[in-house]
Amino acid sequence: MFKDSTLANKRVLITGGGTGLGKEIAKGLLSYGAEVYICGRRESVLQETVTELAKIGSGKIHYRVTDIRDPDAIETMVASIWEEGALTGLINNAAANFISPTKDLSPRGYQAIRSTVMDGAFYTVLAIGKRWIKEGIKGSIVSNLVTWVWTGSAYVVPSAMAKTAIDSMTKSLAVEWGRYGIRVNAVAPGPFPTEGAWDKLNPTGTSTGATDASTVPMGRYGEMQELANLMTFLQADGCDYITGQTIGIDGGHHLAAPSTFASLGSWSDDDWSSVRDSIKASAEKEKTQRSVG
Numbered sequence: 001m002f003k004d005s006t007l008a009n010k011r012v013l014i015t016g017g018g019t020g021l022g023k024e025i026a027k028g029l030l031s032y033g034a035e036v037y038i039c040g041r042r043e044s045v046l047q048e049t050v051t052e053l054a055k056i057g058s059g060k061i062h063y064r065v066t067d068i069r070d071p072d073a074i075e076t077m078v079a080s081i082w083e084e085g086a087l088t089g090l091i092n093n094a095a096a097n098f099i100s101p102t103k104d105l106s107p108r109g110y111q112a113i114r115s116t117v118m119d120g121a122f123y124t125v126l127a128i129g130k131r132w133i134k135e136g137i138k139g140s141i142v143s144n145l146v147t148w149v150w151t152g153s154a155y156v157v158p159s160a161m162a163k164t165a166i167d168s169m170t171k172s173l174a175v176e177w178g179r180y181g182i183r184v185n186a187v188a189p190g191p192f193p194t195e196g197a198w199d200k201l202n203p204t205g206t207s208t209g210a211t212d213a214s215t216v217p218m219g220r221y222g223e224m225q226e227l228a229n230l231m232t233f234l235q236a237d238g239c240d241y242i243t244g245q246t247i248g249i250d251g252g253h254h255l256a257a258p259s260t261f262a263s264l265g266s267w268s269d270d271d272w273s274s275v276r277d278s279i280k281a282s283a284e285k286e287k288t289q290r291s292v293g
Ligand SMILES: CCCCC/C=C/C(=O)SCCNC(=O)CCNC(=O)[C@H](O)C(C)(C)COP(=O)(O)OP(=O)(O)OC[C@H]1O[C@@H](n2cnc3c(N)ncnc32)[C@H](O)[C@@H]1OP(=O)(O)O
Pocket: 095, 096, 097, 098, 099, 100, 104, 105, 106, 107, 108, 109, 110, 112, 113, 146, 159, 189, 190, 191, 192, 196, 197, 200, 201, 210, 211
């Protein structure tokens, strides 16, 4: 989809890049020539990913062990990256989540999710953004959100709340930092199965609700390359006028709500024929009762 050199000279940090979608995005960026930094809390996982992905593209991939809930740790990470060169891009991808009835959540359970998704993304943006502003770098921030920023979602309330806060940050900072040429965008994926997400959101092994591909209008899960392509596009030069946007990538899933007629896609031509006859019969009956028109 892109030239191999599309991201040459780009240096991008992907939080939570050691696993799942972050790792797939790292593969995509590397294959288009970017230098990539990943961070997370588990060194063995990061080390393994770096070893595996170093064979792709320029092979310039590095890791930092960092808990993004800690602003001092983020400052240390970003300072150490800058010693090797300035970043040009940030992908806020790290997250925490699990399904739970909201009434059963403890304050610590809520904080575990909020502090990772909302605070972690904000601290990272701040540490990098202030350097870009000082040095006149026109960087690109992209946050990996979820379609719940538009719909909300039961049973994952702290995640939906925290992602929506970052959606608001995206719109707000796009305006505040537009004068510096810094772009602030987000993507909102539908279901892209990963071990990390499915362990926490699909623990019974029976896909339901958000993890059920049969309710996606396109009838399938997202493919990793599709998300990596969107991230590549948003990190590349060429459409710098795009800012403040949250772009859905979900096969139409969030639009196929039970409150719409999305489920009628399962009706056959025969079903539609008998439905049409029934509606026409009703209309004919009404016509016989009209005194005008
Ligand atoms: C399908 C389409 C949409 C998909 C959208 C996907 C969104 C995602 O974000 S998926 C990402 C999934 N990946 C992760 O969550 C990775 C990181 N997760 C974790 O590190 C843990 O799962 C964590 C969230 C529990 C946080 O770990 P940690 O900081 O080590 O916290 P503790 O284990 O100490 O627990 C803190 C607190 O949370 C309570 N808790 C944990 N699990 C549950 C649960 N299943 N239900 C209710 N409460 C839970 C735990 O009990 C602790 O509270 P206290 O007991 O009050 O101390």
